[in-house]
Amino acid sequence: MARSLVVDVHTHLYPPAYIELLKERKDIPYIRPFPPSNQLCLCNRPPQNSSAQGSANGSSKVPPGRILYRHYYEVDEKIAFMDHHQIDVSVISLGNPWLDFMPPDTAGDVAIKINDETNELCKLYPGRLFFFGALPLSAPESIILAEISRLKTVSQARGIVMGTGGFGEGLDDPKLIPVYKALAESSMPIFLHPNYGLPSSVWGSRGSDYGQVLPLSLGFPMETTIAMTRLFLSGVFDTVPDLQIIVAHSGGCLPFLAGRIEACIEHDKRLEADGKLTSDRKTLWDAVRNNIYLDGVIFDKTGLKTAIEVAGVDRVMFGTDHPFFAPLDEGKTFPAMTVNRDAAKEAFPEDDTESYDLVMGGNAVRVLHL
Template sequence: MTIVDIHTHVYPPAYMDLLRSRDTVPYVRTFPPSTEERLIILPGEDSSNSSTARGRPIGPEYYDFSYKIAFMDQHKIDISVVSLANPWLDFLPPSEAAETAMLINDDMDASCGLYPGRLYAFGTLPLSASVEEITEEIRRLKGMPWIRGVVMGTSGLGNGLDDERLNPVYEALEETGQTMFLHPHYGLPTEVYGPRASEYGHVLPLALGFPLETTIAVARLILSGVFDKYPGLTLLLAHSGGTLPFLAGRLESVIAHDAHLKDTNTAPKRSIWDVLSKNLILDAVVYSSVGLKAAVDVAGADRVLFGTDHPFFPPLEGEEDQPWLSVTTNYKAINDSFGLERGIAEGVLGDNAVRLLNLGFGRQSTGCGLEKI
């Protein structure tokens, strides 16, 4: 059995150099007297008067590929498909975006090549550049040995994924047969969490905001008819597609009853169930058998893929040497759901990813049986 992690992030050295060179959001710097580097992504984090509250600590587990390999070995993961985490490259001025994307994608591909067969990657697009430059990079990525698609946030070019200006991007992805890993970007507007939100840490935006952001983005894609225009387009959705597996039936029903869509003949031609089973792949980063079974029910057992979201959600202080709960919980969900159906479990753990992303088998499996996860 080959275990593949398709939702795992890394900031390659070229990207870290970029962040360290900046003095506006996003950037990486230390705040004396601390020598700890911190990543500042959001404007609100930049205005804090407390250095320890600004952004998040960013250590070598975020950018040193040897740490990724050590994490994989600790958790019996054979292959990882790494991707840049937000904020990607959306913040760059148009004149710099295309060249920077090429630099970072080359760095990502070369870094994966240091561990042949163990690391693959999703490339990053210069979304602030011209559409022509974006599609050129998509076609260039197709020829890189360790790249298997692209990662993109839900904002697209700034107006969401139903923006018609993205049509050439979808066309290029369909033409080259590359998967788009759709990852939430900034979550929902902070005001939806209410005046007491600061009392709840990061629970509301991470547990609810990110999945709902993905759900809304994909619903807009379906409503705009993107999957009618590009029936071969493939999206891998983070966090098991958010709430889409649970709400797909309701969404389908409301579309069928909407007079405006009927009168204007703008309703999507394909059903949501057809899109889910043919165009959408769901990761298994949902931490429970209930959510995992829902993902398999709507997408199919052959279109759900294991992931860890490393290096986010690490063990808390004092537990650093322990297995990551964020990983073992996903292993347990797979075992609880499909432990007696070995074929399904092995598919979710790795076989599906090997087939869908054309990964090859990498090194010999670690031999992690279902009874051990």
């Protein structure tokens, strides 16, 4: 039997222009060599405690941020990863913090430079690499809308990447409506990715004893769940009915909690008083099946089955989250890839190859015009 086409819609790459931009910065986010090996280290958030501050001053063996190994920024490493894991096509995107930190007067030019460079990297491997463009969200509205219009003409661009903060006030910020409308009119989906998770105070005084487990396993998904629920409650999908969003990490907890969210809506006195509980209102179930796609980065068949049951088998797309979740032994095989692939295999009966093919690549080909 022929092997299924595999498309990775959740995979990151920092192009050279982005690396150089962060190297030149003095404020967070920035990139600095980390002694003694002088490996590049991306510091993209303020220190959470005194020990982290010490590491920023070079007094700790723990780096003050993310060590950037070659597979974070070299396109050849991305292709080598794809070849090793039999991934046919990847739709790459910047990891956080994207371009949200840029000054308003230069954000537009920087976005053009980075998007164009990413496009050229993708063109080095025809048919294998596409990308979600980065928007200059700190720039004036006219600059943002101009870049959306321009990206529609950029050969390898297939949408845009955005964090859950939007302009900084959340996805339900009314100022984002013109951006949403422009994206919908251009048939460009948003790949939505969490930014910084939840505040460190959520994890309590011993939270740091458990490494990054709590922020990564719970913080990111809950940040996404809260952001998407606020977006839905704001009525954006009524205002912009054609808006399409691909939500990272299988939508966080959204598939599992959709019923509870709907029950809370139906019993809310404030919403009733505001006239929002009409019989013909758009439900969260409607939004998930018409405006929302979910990636498959969930690491387990049970979670993936839930995502598929809620959104529909035609609205879930495979992803790896490469280069994150790298093997601790620095081996070539990434468990994050194999576990998510195996979850997709186990989510369907052996004879349902059609559904498996849709999740692994068919949906992405259709939705992103690959």
